Amino acid sequence: MIDVRVALFDVFGTVVDWRTGIADAVRTWSAVHAPTRSDLDPGDVADRWRARYQPSMQPIRDGSRGFTTLDVLHRESLVDLLTELEIDADDEAVDALNAAWHALPPWPDSVAGLTAIRELMPVAPLSNGNVSLLLDMARNAGLPWDTILGAQVVRAYKPTPESYLRTAELLDLEPERCLMVAAHNDDLAAAQACGLRTAFVRRPLEHGPGGADPGPTGDWDVVVRDLVELGAVLARTGAQTRRS
Amino acid sequence: MIDVRVALFDVFGTVVDWRTGIADAVRTWSAVHAPTRSDLDPGDVADRWRARYQPSMQPIRDGSRGFTTLDVLHRESLVDLLTELEIDADDEAVDALNAAWHALPPWPDSVAGLTAIRELMPVAPLSNGNVSLLLDMARNAGLPWDTILGAQVVRAYKPTPESYLRTAELLDLEPERCLMVAAHNDDLAAAQACGLRTAFVRRPLEHGPGGADPGPTGDWDVVVRDLVELGAVLARTGAQTRRS
Secondary structure: OOOOOEEEOOOOOOOEEEHHHHHHHHHHHHHHOOOOOOOOOHHHHHHHHHHHHHHHHHHHOOOOOOOOOHHHHHHHHHHHHHHHOOOOHHHHHHHHHHHHHHOOOOOHHHHHHHHHOOOOOOEEEEEEEOOHHHHHHHHHHHOOOOOOOOEEOOOOOOOOHHHHHHHHHHOOHHHHHEEEEEEEEHHHHHHHOOOEEEEOOOOOOOOOOOOHHHOOOOOOOEEEHHHHHHHHHHHHOOOOOOOO | OOOOOEEOOOOOOOEEEHHHHHHHHHHHHHHHHOOOOOOOOHHHHHHHHOOOOHHHHHHOOOOOOOOOOOHHHHHHHHHHHHHHHOOOHHHHHHHHHHHHHHHEEEOOHHHHHHHHHHHOOOOEEOOOHHHHHHHHHHHOOOOOOOOOOOHHHOOOOOOHHHHHHHHHHHHOOOOOHEEEEEOOOOHHHHHHOOEEEEEOOOOOOOOOOOOOOOOOOOOOOOOEEHHHHHHHHHHOOOOOOOOO
């Protein structure tokens, strides 16, 4: 029995397929902005962009840089990567590719799964993405969030304790009434250390066919193969709709 | 032509009928907790509770008190009012009545109007209500918000400039790309002074039959009789869906 009142979701990799979305955007973009670069592997470009993601937030987590949105960090990483790839692009072209993070495709089960879970309790992203990114993504992909939460709202990046604890506080819930849902063990470990309940979602294709698939390595409350299964598990274990 | 990318809504009085909701809750509650008090007029109790609303936020607006949620302020006002009414109630009973703000009924046009406007652009409350209050209300009333914004998220109560400007910043929008929708001239005047566009919604019954109905007194971009009409006006004037 998991007595939780809200389900909070990691987004990149858990709800949306960032690698496919970014690789597709790189393919379309490079045909226009780097037409001679047939050597580019869009999946590899996506991986190298994403590899800059965790390091880009570190100065903000450790307090050496003020809070800066993920859109800005993504763009800084992209400028750096384009330099490394020896691709010249003007500001407008860089902005256009950076916007790809606002329009990532959901995994096939995400909309149906979130819709089912939303029948039981509110659903919200607890993502490092900024509000406008997550809002655009939700409208593009049809993600039925009750509200959008995350790093920008609480001004703290995951996996700092503040990111989870301030989110629970904003919802007037004890941490143990919050379920953190993610495909990443480190995110769940940090949430669990703050007292949240945890659900691991298997996403073997997050890093592409043949990419790394660590699987669950912690003592998570629930392990599921997708969000539709999570909805079924929560319904079966009697998770309650929040009633005032 | 109004070129806006998001519609932000005042909630109490504009989207929900607080007076009817609170009066109904007072009627039900007093039958249990003050059964001998047939002298109580539920509408009058609602008005007296609501009369403490603006003063309760003033110390926070002027910086003499740290940010405190509206649930807490509502409760403090209620304790004060019950003392004035000479009604004894234990904490649990006070909490139960205070929760009525989480379950206020929408005006008859609100759900249809918001649903239509949401086809054009994201819709969100910009309310002094706290997140859990607005989230519960949305689920109780079926309000189809894209996300929940407001005083608690930006830690500033309307009508301070920060409440509007930080909300626009959170959405990565210039203030003039935001439409503030309210039944209250003071809210719209403050939003307009910050550069937001404004829509006045007539709510002649906000203060009950025979209650005050000031009507629009400022130079608002749009004046409508309800949210369904606002949806039609925005569709006609070419307001755009936000696209990334």
